[in-house]
Amino acid sequence: MRSAALSHLRVLDLSRVLAGPWASQVLADLGAEVIKVERPGTGDETRAWGPPWLPGGDEGARTAAYFASTNRGKRSVTVDLSRPEGQAIVRRLAERADVVLENYKVGALARYGLAWPDLTAVNPRLVYCSISGFGQDGPYRDRPGYDFLVQAMGGLMSVTGEPDGAPGGGPVKVGVALTDLLTGMYAATAVLAALAHRDRTGEGQHVDLSLLDVQVATLANQAESFLVTGVPPPRLGNAHPSIVPYQAFATSDGHLVLAVGNDAQFARFCEVAGRPELARDPRFATNAARVGARAELVRLLAPLLAGRTTSDWVAALEAADVPCGPINDLSQVFADPQVRHRGLRVEIPRARGGAVPVVASPIRLSRTPVRYDTPPPDLGAHTREVLVGLLGMADAEVDALRERGIV
Secondary structure: OOOOOOOOOEEEEOOOOOHHHHHHHHHHHOOOEEEEEEOOOOOOHHHHOOOOEOOOOOOOOOOEHHHHOOOOOEEEEEOOOOOHHHHHHHHHHHHOOOEEEEOOOOOOHHHHOOOHHHHHHHOOOOEEEEEEOOOOOOOOOOOOOOHHHHHHHOOHHHOOOEOOOOOOEOOOOOOOOHHHHHHHHHHHHHHHHHHHHHHHHOOOEEEEEEHHHHHHHOOHHHHHHHHHHOOOOOOOOOOOOOOOOEEEEEOOOOEEEEEOOOHHHHHHHHHHOOOOHHHHOOOOOOHHHHHHOHHHHHHHHHHHHOOOOHHHHHHHHHHOOOOEEEOOOHHHHHHOHHHHHOOOEEEEEOOOOOEEEEEOOOOOOOOOOOOOOOOOOOOOOOHHHHHHHOOOOOHHHHHHHHHOOOO
8 A cells, every 4th residue: 555645754743622633634634643642531622522422432431523523543642741750751752753733822831841942852853833822922922712712803703794784794703613724724734844844954843823823814815905905894794895796696495606707707697697788788897897886786686596496597507607506504515416426425434333424635645645544533542552652661651650640
């Protein structure tokens, strides 16, 4: 079997909840060996963030679906970082690692002798990635950071939701913890960049990832528009600030997303809708004109789109090469023929029987494809395996540590 792209790398994952584990799962998907260090007895908080729960396991040992969504491909080792013996184990693991990921509050790991200066002293080639709410410096460095909070503070909620005064108007968070997920993706990218630098120079480095930084950076065109104009963009619901018509419309039996990206597409849409003259009307002939006449055009289009079913519109508009689509719930998503063809649902067998369903990685590599060999681990399932196999401890030594609650 061909080696995976990152099978030469070992990641020591001290993170928990979402942003850090998402980063380490990306690296695990690409073949890195990921050792997830968890608190004895309880582990990562998301193990208890249910229901829903994975099938199997009694009341005290069940695992939440939330945890499973971001921890496949890893080995779980339980270590009490508050005890000197536990700290010594982590330092020994860090000596043998290429990457350390952590998302503790700023300064917390320094109390345990596990901060960047401590671990780079024992492993100068180490890439040490710190994820925090607001970064390792600045006036907010000591604040805890949560996705919802940063969606608000970082501006995302100011552009998400219906306008003030509209039915249901007001700021709305995104339906998944998008800031955490984007931070995890940036962290994985930054780690790979730091490893590329290490390959050339032999030097490790410290990576500082902030949820707030990521959220502001990923405002993309909305942030750039503000920087150019000085005017904060308004909430537009499902509409696009710079393209019209590019939004959801009610149909006779549901909703349709119409994503007209240029004037030629708009002309074809008008033909299908039976109103070809709209594409020749100076008010609507160009995208810039349509943006200026947004309210008037939407008022004209809404009753047209409400007159036919979603499936009728999709069939007619796809035939005319006009981008459009239904708004699917997740049962429809995973039943969609393209989603099924691309294999976005994967079943990972469990050693004790059964399987865990997970969402496949979107990364497709022709020579080193992602493999799904290891399900989300039970708490501490690999403690003995790692301590004996990697650190060379004797079984009796592991037994003694376990009896004292250190592992």
